[in-house]
Structure formats: structure tokens, C-alpha cells
Amino acid sequence: MNQKFGIKQVVAIGIGTALFIVLTNAQVPFLIVPNTALQSRVAVLTFFSAIYGPVVGAAIGLIGHALGDALFYGSIWWSWVFPEAVFAIAVGLFSAKYKVKAGGFGGKEIVLFNVVQIIGNAIAWILCAPVLDILIYAEPAGKVFGQGALAFVGNIVVAGVLGTLLLVAYSKVGAKSGSLTKEN
Amino acid sequence: MAGSRLLTYKEKDTWIHRLSGVTKMLFFLLWSITGMLTYDTRVLLVMLVFSFVIFWMSKTEWKQVGTVFKFILFFLCLNLLAVYAFAPHQGTEIYGTMTVLAFSGRYSLTAEQLFYEFNIMLKYLTVTPVVLMFIVTTNPSEFAASLSRLGISYNVGYAIAIALRYVPDVQADFTKIKHAQEARGIEMSSKTSLWDRLKKMSMIIFPLLFSSMDRIDVVSNAMELRGFGKHKKRTWYMGKKLALNDYLTIAFVVVFMVAALTITFSHGSRFYNPFV
Numbered sequence: 001m002n003q004k005f006g007i008k009q010v011v012a013i014g015i016g017t018a019l020f021i022v023l024t025n026a027q028v029p030f031l032i033v034p035n036t037a038l039q040s041r042v043a044v045l046t047f048f049s050a051i052y053g054p055v056v057g058a059a060i061g062l063i064g065h066a067l068g069d070a071l072f073y074g075s076i077w078w079s080w081v082f083p084e085a086v087f088a089i090a091v092g093l094f095s096a097k098y099k100v101k102a103g104g105f106g107g108k109e110i111v112l113f114n115v116v117q118i119i120g121n122a123i124a125w126i127l128c129a130p131v132l133d134i135l136i137y138a139e140p141a142g143k144v145f146g147q148g149a150l151a152f153v154g155n156i157v158v159a160g161v162l163g164t165l166l167l168v169a170y171s172k173v174g175a176k177s178g179s180l181t182k183e184n
Numbered sequence: 185m186a187g188s189r190l191l192t193y194k195e196k197d198t199w200i201h202r203l204s205g206v207t208k209m210l211f212f213l214l215w216s217i218t219g220m221l222t223y224d225t226r227v228l229l230v231m232l233v234f235s236f237v238i239f240w241m242s243k244t245e246w247k248q249v250g251t252v253f254k255f256i257l258f259f260l261c262l263n264l265l266a267v268y269a270f271a272p273h274q275g276t277e278i279y280g281t282m283t284v285l286a287f288s289g290r291y292s293l294t295a296e297q298l299f300y301e302f303n304i305m306l307k308y309l310t311v312t313p314v315v316l317m318f319i320v321t322t323n324p325s326e327f328a329a330s331l332s333r334l335g336i337s338y339n340v341g342y343a344i345a346i347a348l349r350y351v352p353d354v355q356a357d358f359t360k361i362k363h364a365q366e367a368r369g370i371e372m373s374s375k376t377s378l379w380d381r382l383k384k385m386s387m388i389i390f391p392l393l394f395s396s397m398d399r400i401d402v403v404s405n406a407m408e409l410r411g412f413g414k415h416k417k418r419t420w421y422m423g424k425k426l427a428l429n430d431y432l433t434i435a436f437v438v439v440f441m442v443a444a445l446t447i448t449f450s451h452g453s454r455f456y457n458p459f460v
Contacts, residue, residue: 073256
């Protein structure tokens, strides 16, 4: 499904990025710490990565985060742009296994998706983001690891709850593969 | 309302507007990388002056960027306070000396800390005007077209062009869905519990995402019918050749970057230390 990079992938990157940018503004702050909130755009990124695979996911993460930050905040925090792509790649790598389009996103797939999602978020926000913050911006370690941990918690909630629900719903909309029965 | 704060391109006639989108992107990328890497106060101050001069030359009006700018300043203050709260002695650690100005104990205020946070502030302020300027002076279609001149696959250019093209449409959908849900009596403000807010967020995202999936089908079918991706190259209506000014700008930013980084790293550290 994801082997070919065709027209659909190009358009998916475009529209996915537009969604991601628009939803930059729709977030629920849960503590007064800069740059941490329940970001609804994470659900979109998770959804597109799970359906269209790592390349589309990474592109939406990179372009969407950079453009979204620039358009809404006027500055780009590069050390948080790249972890977004890391997360999308992690989720996207297993996209064929979730069987979303084939209509088979059920119990086993949901567990797999959530395990991948949590590991991906951990690598991205507990490891990559703080380390890049320290390397690029020389910010104090305590602060950035604190922010990273909060982002990690917020993102696994959004990806786990909204992401899972969206994928289940979308999986039901499409026709199940092998759902046709032969008439005698 | 969502989106009223969004920065957009505005047509004007200055030499900055006439530059190719690629030149401006290169300038903005190299400039922000330089700003990211250096902690040398002298370099940052020079960059700050340049940023504001360029910003002034682009004839950008305050009302185009004012709200965003205030928002940035607010976040900057929050961030500076957070740095102090989490690491009140980061400055001492970096500069190696300790000059206590006020208070005592864990939250004693040192000159080193103030200087370190002043540098963080400079870093923000040197990059911000350039980002703002890049957005308000670059025509999105022209930008996508000129990306392919850099030898980047036109798939990438097209993906970016589609993204920029559909931001207003998706934004309109978002507002429509939000109003529809509010008309049904669903409170969208932030007065309820976290779980409730998450549920309400999903009431916008579900319809928005599914209508976007339809849109992907429609757009990709339309592009397929017109033979997109058939050939290795394609031509662009908005494409522009690089002119003399483009080369001069690129040359300037490259030279500036090399010089800034040479000065920054010449004394073995990213930090300029006035304390020893």
C-alpha cells in the first residue's frame, strides 16, 4: 500500500499539512508551561501516518509543524519540529499492519497501534526533543526534560484516545476486504 | 475566532517582494540556523539590527503582524520565567562565575543568569522578524514554483502548494463545523473538565477529518485526469528566474553566516563571556 509514492500521497501530504496547520490553533492547554498542551493536531498526524505510512507522516510533521509555527507564532522551534517527524515515522512504519483501509482495525491492531504510538512518543518527546533543545538552544536540562515529559503525556493521550477512535471510525467506513460473498 | 491571527502574504512592491521565494527561504533558513547556533552576544546584537532594518525595508505594517508579535513577546516572557524557575543558576554554570545581585539561596539572582536570559531573548528577537517577513512577502504559488528550480522534485513543491492552497478552505470548514456544533448547544469554551474538552475537540475533528479524506480523493482524481506525474519535469506559471539581487542576497547571507560562526567559535565556546 505504501510502496508507491503516487498522486494520492502528494495530495495527502498537502491536505494533511493544511489540516495540521489549521488545528495548530485548536489546542487545550493543561498546565501553564510554555509549549505544552493537548494538541488536536497530533491526532491528525497520527491518523495520516497510520493510513499513508512513514513518508507522508514525516512530511506532514515537518512541513506542518514548521509552517504552522511560523504562521501562528512567527517563530519556529526547530528542536520540536524534528521529533514530530520521528513520531510520525514510528507510527507509519507499521501502517500496513493496522489494516485500517482493509477494514480490519480491531482488538489486536488497536493494541499494536497504541504500543507503537507510546514508544514513538517516548523516543520523540522524552529523548529527541530535550536533547535537541540542549544541543541547539543550550537550554537548562531540567526545564526541557520537564517540558518533554509533559508533551509526551499530552501526546499519548491525544494519539491514544482521539487517534484510536478516528482510526476505528475510518476503518468502519471503508469496505472490508473480502467482504464480498460468492452467490451460487 | 480561530484563524484571525493567521499571517498571510500581502502583495506589495519592494525589492524584498521581488526576490525569488527560494532566495527568501534560503535566507531565512541560514539566518535562523546561525541564530540557533550562536550564543555570542555581539553577533546576536548585529543580527538584531539587521533583522529590524530588513523588516523595515519590507514595508510590513504593524497591523499585519502586530497580534502575532505580541503573542510572541508573551511566550518569550513565559519562557524566560520558566528557565529561571527550573534552572536559576544555568548562567553560573555556563560563564563560570557567580555575581549575586539580589536574594539568596536557590533562587538568588545572579548577573550571569540575567545575561544568559538576555541572550535567549536576543535569539528569539533576531529570528522572529525574518520569519514574519518571509511569510508576508512570499507568494505561495511562486514559492512552490521556484522550489523546483532548486532541483527539488516537483512532488514536494506540489505538496507544499496544495497545503498552502487548502489552509483557508480547511479553516473555513473548521469554523463552519464549530458553529454548527455550537448551534446544537455544545459548549466549546474552556470552562469544563479536561475529558469533556477532549470530547468536544473530537466533535470538530471527526467531521473535519472525514470531509478532508473525501477532498483528498477529489483532488487526486482531478490531478490524475490531468496527467500529473506523467513526466519527470513540468512547467510553472508562476516560476521566476533568479535575478542579480537574488544572487547578491544569497551571497550576503552565506558570507554573514560563515563570519558569524567563525567569530562565535573562535574562542572555543558558543558563549561570549564578559565575566572573565
